[in-house]
Amino acid sequence: MPVRTTARSGIRRTTTATGLRATAVAILAAAALASCTQGKTDGGLRADPSVPSATASPSADPVENADQAEQAAAEATEEPTARAEPGPELVRDAFATLQATLGETCTPGAGDCAYFLGRVTQELTELDEAMRADPKGPGHFKQPLADMKVLFGKLGKDRSTPHLEKHFSEIVGTRDGINTWMQDHPDDYR
Structure with missing residues (x-):
């Protein structure tokens, strides 16, 4: 919904900036809420250490999982390189x-x-x-x-x-x- 604002010159204009800001704040709040909720159920800071994580195997080492995830991300971004023909x-x-x-x-x-x-x-x-x-x-x-x-x-x-x-x-x-x-x-x- 457009909101009317008055500038110093007294000209009235319609802007949607306030509506966009409100939407952005709502999205960020929803993301933060989802993040906090996941932290309690899948190995976050407040998770119960005796309860196995839903996303990791019970015997998996978190450092090893992080290394594997980092390696997989690196491999996914690497482009296959063809051997360049040598020049004179x-x-x-x-x-x-x-x-x-x-x-x-x-x-x-x-x-x-x-x-x-x-x-x-x-x-x-x-x-x-x-x-x-x-x-x-x-x-x-x-x-x-x-x-x-x-x-x-x-x-x-x-x-x-x-x-x-x-x-x-x-x-x-x-x-x-x-x-x-x-x-x-x-x-x-x-």
């Missing part, structure tokens, strides 16, 4: 990070090789993955992939510093050989 920039980016190691070196046995050899090996692994996933196909990168395959065959799964130092020449040689190959194929990294 993956090879470019992987090669750029490998190139960043060109000015670095270490002395095997001197204790300064752990980071360097680990980094070069990781960069070679990422470049290998990028080349295999590139739209041009692994056939385009035949030589560098073959060189990395030989290196990874020698290294195996052992990435310890002594083992990497043992294969220092092969690691650095593979890095330098791939750099030379890539320099002859500028369309792959520019």
Whole structure:
């Protein structure tokens, strides 16, 4: 029902704001009342702890239920993600990070090789993955992939510093050989 109000200028107008406010207050009151009623019957603050909750199993842990509810809500809001097709920039980016190691070196046995050899090996692994996933196909990168395959065959799964130092020449040689190959194929990294 419209309510008439008088403004300072003396103009009379009709407004429904008061009616909307009254409706909002009534809805909030009803929600609060429903909330209080549920609190007494299904495990709220005033519930009798000896009476099992109507919404939870008698042996359920409230923290576990909260965790499960949170996880279910997160899963419901997550969108399924399709694996993005790798673009040619993956090879470019992987090669750029490998190139960043060109000015670095270490002395095997001197204790300064752990980071360097680990980094070069990781960069070679990422470049290998990028080349295999590139739209041009692994056939385009035949030589560098073959060189990395030989290196990874020698290294195996052992990435310890002594083992990497043992294969220092092969690691650095593979890095330098791939750099030379890539320099002859500028369309792959520019």
